[in-house]
Amino acid sequence: MGSLVLCHRKRAKHPYEISRIHKRIYTIEELCYYLCNNLYLIDYTIMNEQLCHWLDSELELNRLAENLLELIKNHGSVEKFVMTVLEDARIYTQGELAHIQNVLEKLKNQKEVERQKFKADTLMESGELESAILVYMSIVNGERDDSVDKRFYGRVYACLAGAYGRAFLYEEAARMYEKAYRICEDNRMLEGYLYACYRYLPVDEYQKMITQSDVFLDVDNKLAEKIAKVKSEISFEPSQRLWEEWKKEYRRG
Amino acid sequence: MSHGSIIGYDINSKLCQISYYSEDSQEPETLEIGVDNYQIPLALAYYKDIWTYGKNAQRMATVRGCVLVEDIWNSALKKERLQIEGNEFEAVHLLAEFIHQTLLTFKKIESITFTVPDMSEDIRYLLKGIGQKLGIPKEAIYVQDYKESFCHYMFNQPKELWQYEAALFYCDEDVIRAFMLRELKTGYRKGKERFVTVDKVAEAQMEELESVYPVLNVDKAKAADEHFKCFIQSVFDKKLVSSVFLTGDGFENSWYPNSLRVLCNGRRAFMGNNLYSKGACYTAHRRMEEDQVDAPIYLDSTKMTEQICLKMRIRGEEGWYPLVAWGSHWYEADKQCEVLMEDTSDVEIHVESLVTGKLRVETVSFSGLPERKNYALRIRIRTMFTDERTCHILFEDIGFGEFFPSTGFSVEKVIELGGSNGQFSSLS
Numbered sequence: 001m002g003s004l005v006l007c008h009r010k011r012a013k014h015p016y017e018i019s020r021i022h023k024r025i026y027t028i029e030e031l032c033y034y035l036c037n038n039l040y041l042i043d044y045t046i047m048n049e050q051l052c053h054w055l056d057s058e059l060e061l062n063r064l065a066e067n068l069l070e071l072i073k074n075h076g077s078v079e080k081f082v083m084t085v086l087e088d089a090r091i092y093t094q095g096e097l098a099h100i101q102n103v104l105e106k107l108k109n110q111k112e113v114e115r116q117k118f119k120a121d122t123l124m125e126s127g128e129l130e131s132a133i134l135v136y137m138s139i140v141n142g143e144r145d146d147s148v149d150k151r152f153y154g155r156v157y158a159c160l161a162g163a164y165g166r167a168f169l170y171e172e173a174a175r176m177y178e179k180a181y182r183i184c185e186d187n188r189m190l191e192g193y194l195y196a197c198y199r200y201l202p203v204d205e206y207q208k209m210i211t212q213s214d215v216f217l218d219v220d221n222k223l224a225e226k227i228a229k230v231k232s233e234i235s236f237e238p239s240q241r242l243w244e245e246w247k248k249e250y251r252r253g
Numbered sequence: 254m255s256h257g258s259i260i261g262y263d264i265n266s267k268l269c270q271i272s273y274y275s276e277d278s279q280e281p282e283t284l285e286i287g288v289d290n291y292q293i294p295l296a297l298a299y300y301k302d303i304w305t306y307g308k309n310a311q312r313m314a315t316v317r318g319c320v321l322v323e324d325i326w327n328s329a330l331k332k333e334r335l336q337i338e339g340n341e342f343e344a345v346h347l348l349a350e351f352i353h354q355t356l357l358t359f360k361k362i363e364s365i366t367f368t369v370p371d372m373s374e375d376i377r378y379l380l381k382g383i384g385q386k387l388g389i390p391k392e393a394i395y396v397q398d399y400k401e402s403f404c405h406y407m408f409n410q411p412k413e414l415w416q417y418e419a420a421l422f423y424c425d426e427d428v429i430r431a432f433m434l435r436e437l438k439t440g441y442r443k444g445k446e447r448f449v450t451v452d453k454v455a456e457a458q459m460e461e462l463e464s465v466y467p468v469l470n471v472d473k474a475k476a477a478d479e480h481f482k483c484f485i486q487s488v489f490d491k492k493l494v495s496s497v498f499l500t501g502d503g504f505e506n507s508w509y510p511n512s513l514r515v516l517c518n519g520r521r522a523f524m525g526n527n528l529y530s531k532g533a534c535y536t537a538h539r540r541m542e543e544d545q546v547d548a549p550i551y552l553d554s555t556k557m558t559e560q561i562c563l564k565m566r567i568r569g570e571e572g573w574y575p576l577v578a579w580g581s582h583w584y585e586a587d588k589q590c591e592v593l594m595e596d597t598s599d600v601e602i603h604v605e606s607l608v609t610g611k612l613r614v615e616t617v618s619f620s621g622l623p624e625r626k627n628y629a630l631r632i633r634i635r636t637m638f639t640d641e642r643t644c645h646i647l648f649e650d651i652g653f654g655e656f657f658p659s660t661g662f663s664v665e666k667v668i669e670l671g672g673s674n675g676q677f678s679s680l681s
Contacts, residue, residue: 003564003566003594003595003596004564004565004592004593004600004632005565005566005592005593005594005595005628006565006566006567006574006590006591007590007591007592007593007631009590023654023655023656024654024655026654027654029593029628029631029653030653030655030656032628033627033628033653033656034656036627037627090566090568091566091628092628093566241621245623248623
């Protein structure tokens with residue numbers, strides 16, 4: 001059975017504008033949604049007195065506003081600020097709150113490039129491929145941070161390749177997988193590389209390419225098995241509902 | 254001077270009385286018109302295009318050229334038009350003017366409950382209309398009868414005063430009535446809810462009252478006292494009564510010393526004339542609270558004995574949220590709330606009956622509504638009654654602010670109910 005969560009009654013007459021995403025919010029539920037889905041964006045631009053006054057005057061959440069103002073006054077952390085809002089809204093289960101807290105803790109100890117990657121990963125998960133690609137590119141093309149694990153950039157290239165692949169840009173995907181493999185030497189990346197090549201190269205060129213290396217042949221065999229297995233498991237006749245969803249998604253795009 | 258914003262307004266054909274919720278004491282207080290005077294005569298005086306009300310109106314009546322209008326309540330209910338100084342006035346407008354003037358000291362009214370001797374659809378419509386005309390939102394106006402006011406007054410007294418039954422005696426110049434607050438036995442055993450009602454258990458026309466009210470005739474009072482004592486004994490017959498309340502002008506002269514001994518025997522007795530307005534004020538306050546306090550639910554023959562609930566997380570706790578609560582009037586049960594959906598699978602609606610103690614489960618399908626993760630699917634749920642047996646529940650996707658627009662999805666579920674006719678009388 002579907003689960004429901006009762007919303008707060010109050011809706012702001014005057015919305016609060018979140019400058020980082022240029023969106024206005026009217027309810028505590030919308031604020032929580034923004035916070036939870038943009039944990040990588042949380043910084044001192046959201047932890048401000050203006051937001052506290054808005055919660056107080058527009059949503060009549062006086063106690064929450066007071067606690068947040070106190071937190072700001074005492075130079076409390078952004079993570080504590082976010083958790084105070086989420087706990088007070090009482091939308092989330094204890095398990096969900098614990099998960100969010102873990103993510104915040106992880107982000108807190110991360111370097112800027114790692115936070116950027118988390119942002120891109122989140123965008124990928126929500127299907128916003130173009131935005132994700134742009135963020136991944138900004139990491140690999142930006143100033144290098146040598147303090148992170150050297151395989152970090154390899155993983156970013158692999159994620160970028162994955163994003164290209166999901167956008168059917170296989171040639172770009174292959175190039176990125178190649179870069180990822182050169183750094184990480186991880187066979188899963190090689191598999192991705194060969195799959196992307198298989199999709200964009202003419203058959204004869206692909207065959208010629210894999211015969212050049214025993215490792216390629218080996219990975220290709222495994223890949224073929226995987227493709228066959230996936231094909232046997234999926235239905236090629238999508239339901240009417242799925243068609244409609246795809247159409248909507250396409251139009252939205 | 255400004256008072257509270259939560260009002261209990263007692264009105265009958267002769268008088269009105271106002272209690273308001275005091276921010277300081279967190280209890281209802283009654284508006285004092287003069288020293289120890291809390292009742293406002295329901296009268297208007299018209300003099301040189303100016304209306305005055307209450308005692309001032311009665312005083313003004315002695316001025317030449319002034320017109321006193323007294324039977325406003327009954328005229329308004331009959332929708333009469335009154336000729337005053339060559340002008341025609343609708344009695345309803347005069348009643349509205351009277352209520353408006355009596356409430357002028359209240360700058361902002363957040364919730365008001367009118368209480369009347371006997372409820373009817375016409376009275377409810379009349380007072381709700383007047384309330385709205387005064388700028389009070391429809392949902393902040395409630396009308397109840399004296400029995401319900403007594404009940405809400407008692408809920409806010411120490412528990413030992415209504416542990417068993419509680420009695421209310423009303424007396425005026427020619428009649429004594431007895432009411433009893435008692436717990437109802439229902440078939441519902443699931444929750445910890447308690448259900449109560451107030452019955453009129455006896456009524457006596459007493460000619461002897463003429464000798465004690467309005468002026469006490471000491472010699473003749475004995476007969477009235479004796480008659481009242483017998484009346485009390487018949488009311489209390491084998492009943493466990495925790496407390497007694499006396500109200501009405503008839504009790505003002507102490508003509509009932511022997512009766513009082515019976516009244517106070519093993520229980521506490523109280524006398525006052527602001528019980529109804531205070532009870533109404535408690536109702537107005539309770540209706541404003543988001544969290545319904547853990548008080549018993551008042552039922553009578555006009556109220557619903559079925560409840561419609563949806564399971565949801567309410568401020569972090571899983572529970573059953575009443576879309577239509579027991580003890581509602583079907584014509585006042587239209588309501589709306591907003592929920593977030595975790596997923597789009599079917600939702601269960603529970604229809605519980607107090608009479609049968611049975612639970613009926615209905616399901617609503619949300620197929621066609623696109624999935625949206627992370628609590629970003631907001632649905633407005635509205636209940637609308639077309640008659641006492643038919644409740645329409647409408648679920649609408651209203652979008653999620655600027656993050657997601659509405660998909661236009663909506664689904665309606667019609668719930669058939671038993672209605673109130675005869676259902677209440679089967680509860681003992």
